[in-house]
Amino acid sequence: MATTFVGGRHHSPACARLVAETIEALRPAHVLVEGPVDMNDRLDELLLGHEPPIAVYTYYRDEERSHASWTPFCDYSPEWVALAAGRACGARVRFIDLPAWHPAFTGRGNRYADAEARYTEVTGRLCREFAVDNTDVLWDHLFEVEPADGLADRLTAYFDLLRGEATTEHADVEREAYMASWVRAAQADAGDRPVVVVTGGFHTPALRVLAAGAEPGWPEVPRPPQDAVGASYLVPYSFRRLDAFTGYQSGMPSPEYYQHLWEDGVAGAAEALVASVVGRLRGRRQPVSTADLIAARTLAQGLARLRGHADPSRTDVLDGLVGALVSEDLSQPPPWTVRGPLRPGAHPAVVEMVAALSGDRVGALHPDTPAPPLVAAVTAELLALGLDGSGEVDLDLADDLGLRRGRTLHRLRVLGIVGFDRLAGPTGGGDPVFTERWRLTPSDRRLPALIEAAVHGATLEEAAGAALRGRVEDAPVDRLAEVLFDAALCGVTALSDDVVTALTTRVGAVADVAELGRVLVVVVGLWRYDGLFGTAGSPVLGAVISGAVTRVLWLVEGLHGGPAPADHRRLLALSATRDAVRHAESVLATGRGEAVAVLGRVAADPQAPPDLRGAAFGFCWSLGGGADVVRAVRGMSGPRTIGDWLAGLFAVAREEVLSADAVIMLLDELVHALSEEDFLVALPALRQAFAYFPPAERETIAKRVLVARGTGGSARELLRIDVDPVVVAEGMALEAKVDAVLAREGLA
Template sequence: MGVTIIGVRHHSPACARHVGAVIAAIRPRHVLIEGPADFNDRIDELLLGHRPPIAIFTGYRDGTRMHSSWSPLCDYSPEWVALQEGARVGAQLRFIDLPAWHPALADRQNRYADADQRYERATGRLQTAFGAASVDALWDRVFEVADPSGIGERLAAWFEMLRGGAAADESDAAREAHMASWVRAARHDGDDVVVVTGGFHAPALERLIGTDDGRSGWPQVPSLPEGAQAASYLVPFSFRRLDAFSGYQSGMPSPGYYQRLWAEGPRAAGDGLMADVAARLRARHQPTSTADLISARVMAEGLARLRGNAVPARTDILDGLASALVTEALDVPLPWGRRGTIQAATDPVIVEMVAALSGDATGRLAEATPLPPLWHDVDAQIARCALSTGKHRMSLLSPSGVDRSRVLHRLRVLSISGFHRLAGPWTGSEEVLDETWRVDDDDMRQSSVIEASGFGATLHDAAMAALTQRAADVGTDPVAVASSVLLDAALCGLSELTGSLVDNLRAGIGRENDLASLGVCLSAMLTLWRHDRVLGSAGGEGLGAAIRACVPRIMWLVEGLRAIPGRDPGDEPPDRDTVGALVSARDAVLSGPAGIDRAAVLAVCRRTWHDHTAGARLRGAALGLCWCLGDAPADAGRLVRGSARPAAVGDWLFGLFALARDEAIDEPAVMRAVDEVVTAMGPEEFLVSLPGLREAFSVFPPAERQSLAGVVLGLHGHAAAGASSLVRRQGAAPELIAEAAAVEARAEALLAGAGLLDESGPVDRGGDDG
């Protein structure tokens, strides 16, 4: 009778085999496993015949924080094998760790994310001694592809060395004390006990259970704080989510490879890996010949012998494949030499190799698995709205269309897999009265619904809680409230939420000093205002007051952009988004709520476009805003010619066209003045002004650009029929063509200055010497 503590590396096939062998040999009365102790009353759910990978998901919510946590399990997880083998031998199964919602685990989304940085120095010494490129390569050499005999002693020595004399931090100390209390209770109950825990905790548990605290009976599981809610459910998981290369914090990388190693052994796993990589690359039309694979295999075998591996390990095979298949210099190091996600600029062949190792397996829960109320409500709502797989188009003018739209938006804000909005109202400037969605049969839908169940038991309540949490996260930031929360609340039909959001929005507007951000905020509010007849939830007096407060704040900030001392008039501080703020102000005056002071807006804009110390783009936009509000300039052509500075004319026109496109195109004097300004430019000046001019005329759609080209041709005595050729996309970039023309002009000037050019072209001087 005794306690056997097995320290493991999570998701290690070697550890899983060892755990299974020990339990089969000892046939203990108790099998205690690192896992959430509050799930013990339902631990039999894990024995219902699921297809791993799966996870225990816990959602927690109180008045100040929300927390989600997963405890993943796959076929080769030591914890999963302990559950299955323990049940087979008739042992009593218990989880012994603190609940996932406990403050000791508050900073972890993954229970099995033992902090590798605690023992980086120790693994670094071992890597140097063994010549291993990474801790994963070292682990494979010592455990996964090594002779399994003596593995228990090696594991104990490994984890004792890693833990050393280091004291646990406060959170790990609390977890270890709680686990030790369960082990002591099982020992008091009599007979043999097997404990399966992360290797970092194993040495500490050995020491903690050496003393008897005098208590009897099983420990109390901590109770939820007052007012808090928490629930745990089993969810399907996937190899993609389990893979360290995808950002998973614990366990082994390349789960597809280790699944093969678990099921078939290291030699067959290596052969399978070669086949998987070749099949994946060929499916993506990457040339992979038989000779390449033979070369990779020979290289992997040689590396294995050189590194002391009995058979090629994962990194041997990957290095062999990389040497045979990658012919270009690498911009970043090979990803299997480090932990973490794939870096940008990784060679595409390497990316595909890593993906092949990851595998695409997705778990499935047994049919008898209990599911949260949200799952049943979502299922009922999808059936009620007939949201079958495929595309769905719905009119927002019909009650049934609005109802279906709200269900889909609630699914979207909860990040339920398989629902994608393709078209619909997004900004304040469009008049869209229908939506298009695509519904996919997604393998991860069940998982995403269960994980969203932490927000509430019904789709309505869960969406409300999710948006309330998002609103709390963004605080009074007007852009985040308006663009991220308020619009979604309206689209979800959560009218009870919009009132408090609007109050936050009004408070934030008065403190916001970024003009571009206020423009985004105002545009989002106008979306709600204009579509209130459709959405039926946002056009109250509160939102109208927020819009009325936002417009003068924008104009006040515009006033501050003028007359910055010491600035060259050609310098342009406002960017394109700043012009967008004036576009939003224009839309608010023209179609927003009553009570916006049009005269005050016009007064600011007049002062701005008359102020030659203001930036050209801002001046053009201010003029455009005046013009579209009915205050047309007396001589628009003169104003264009007054902005003839090459570096500024394009910016000025962009601001004008962005605010008053229709008015400008209907005024002939504008295009005549633009043509005069451009015609008067020399090649160098034209090259300087070209980027700004291109941006300015990009405001017009293709048909209007062709019409303007016809006007220009008419000014030069040509037929407008040739306008289409002027707006047709050229083979080279316009800037390149203009630069080439400027180079040719400079060359001709040099030739003329040397007397080598006359009216007919270059002069051939001839001569005896050629």
């Protein structure tokens, strides 16, 4: 009985070749692979004949946590090669790692993520010793471009060194103990035949120790709790999702380059990379001459010899291309010298190099691959509604078919399914727009997105509803209105009692009046007007409105402060609260009388900010509170308060002001009575206050003032002045000061 451990790096062509050669040479009884053990019953599905890259997508949800993760494979993944090579030689092939839903993978979105952060000290020393920039360049130098002779020994020495100095997490201990139990069972079953174990090199040193001896009987496969919801499906994957330069933080970067390295060897990969970069640059109309190309190849060959490579490595080629094609200083280090996504502002040539390294390859599943019910449901729904094509689509939401098509498209949008982009349509509660325009774009990313969205439900309506409920629970309060409007667009008008309770609880805990105002504006609009979307009178919206109104009233009574510029967002909240009391009183826990009483106290509170006092007074006046508006205006007529107080009044009771000639005449009287200095003080706030009136209403006010003064002329022309009123007022004040100085000096 002999067990051979092949520990390598995920998505490494060198390690994949070693795995294939080892299995072919040994023809073992068992090939054990680091991967989800609960997929062993579905290995035939995994080996149907897909076109990598593909991944096993797993989702899981119970009362305590939810989790989603991927187990990706490409042509040169050692695990993928082990499955195929083991099956080809007649070995019993098995995954031996814990399932992706297991708590050992909590917080880990990718099974094959490197443990790199735990051994940065030792890899840093190695990088300094070999004079390379980072771990990826070190790996290429030690393994990918070196001859295959002695590769297994070099890998063993490398990972023994890393594991010897790295910290070990509890999850590693748990996973390695479980994988070792499979190795011991395989050794017992194999007798005198070999066993091959293929895992990440970080685990290999521990497995050699833990797997000593034989232990008859195969380990039990963990099962999720009965109340848990979850499943695993194969999904097409893409090189962009694999690449470290676009955010993937495990395995090898530059997947397109390593695909060529796998297929064509080191020299072939170098030539393919140069050709791809030059082709992309020329396609972008970036000049690349034959001389540039010769210079790039010459530089790459020279760098390879200098660095001890028989053929140019990935970074040899890239550094040669930069030297030949980039004449100015780079604003940031080339991304292949540091790990992570390309940062904004990179040189255009560098951008194209990274794109060439990543590639745009997307995997494809075999037609017989099982898919979650959502995929078939969406396909049938799009076909039935005529939404399975491409191009722009115009919808009439007042038409039943148009509304159904719109809801389907919005459900796909909220699930993040690519290829469905809304170009125009209603933007909020009460928006009087009844048409939409969409752009449909077929995409090879649509199928994986649908499979991944299946975590939410088996039908499009169910999945969108579940996704929206999750957004309601997680959204900050200022985004809550957006989520509820999306629910209306999707036709999801009923939410569970616990979600409604969570909504009202969160609204009731908000400390910012302005945030509540944004919620109320949209929700009250949906409550009042949207019979089209089925939200008018919705009990869910009613619960939100009631909670928000109660909270606003509680908050504003405690707001104190001296004169300050009017807060438009706060005034919008008072206006929305007034609309809620006026139009949705039947669902409010706080009635009209109580609301008027609260804001009556605010209006009379000398410690409250002037804009809030004005809004509170307008609230009471607009709801028939029997307020004496003339007395109130006179009481706030000081130059430092009148403008802000009027801003609050106009924001909430604009219609009432327009219908009260006595108020307009009083305002004209008070403004006219201001001294030039006081007028200059009051003017900015007065301008902000009167901005609450649309142009036509400002013209109406001007007409009334002209008539009252017995002055002729055009009100419209009066409003169309060429000079900023502030400039005029400042000029008048300056003239008054000059006159005063002249009079004092006897020069007037």
